[in-house]
Amino acid sequence: MLLATLEGGPRHGYAVIEALRQSTGGRLDLPTGTIYPALRRLEQAGLITGSWSVVAGRRRREYRLTPAGDRALSGRRADWRDFSAIVTSALENTGLENAACPSPNPA
């Protein structure tokens, strides 16, 4: 999900969490401070890269997707769609089977 927030271009930590809140309609509300270690982990994995700039006299670190991060995002999206389709199919088919074959009445 963090990778997806960087798809539109570079963002700093606070902008990442804001984008995440907006994209999930506020339903995913993580403590802002926990985003920063997660961004470092993605950077260490080579999926994003960070660079410093100066904004309003403060140093700011912005992150952008690397080509490897872009590929990882595409791969994880595809995996999630497959997983979601399988679970949806299993739940819906199970419901249909139950409707078609009601359990025998013990009485």
Place this chain on the structure above:
Amino acid sequence: MPESEPRLIRGYLEVLAAQLPGPIVEELADGLTETHRSYLSRGLSADAAAEAAVAEFGPAEEILAGFARVNPARRAARRLLGFGPVVGGCWAAALATSRAWPGSLPTRVGLGLALVSCIGLLAVAALDRRYRVAFYSGVAGCVGFAALDASLIVGVLVVAGVASWVTAVAMAFSSARIALCARAAAAAQQNT
């Protein structure tokens, strides 16, 4: 963070700065300032906005624990500790088969103590949750192991003049460990 920022935010950042490197604290300070401004723009007073911003950021301990998990020194220490028995086993086999224990008895005892110290430093780096302690222990352990490996290679090859296939394998593993230490040091530098 400027002087005008509320004491609550300053205190929160001081707790983080006691454990984390300066650049990480700067990044967190920027995020906290943005969060504070966001609450100010919604009409909260400076103190209320500071309270809300700190609450939104989460407990400082949680952030410190998060950074401890991604500490590059911790990861490097775990790798080196995992790799250590392989290298140690190769050297034990090489020295036992060639009977070329380098140096006098005090030198060997010194090397043994240095080895134990390096393992201890890496164990601290791998397990300690305090970022700075883990970082400096890890760097010291990496430097120590690189120096030990270099001493063994020079001692056995140049001084004792031993070159069997077993020692060649041990030296190859030691060289790989030196490269791993250099890579870990570079990664640590990049992440601070």
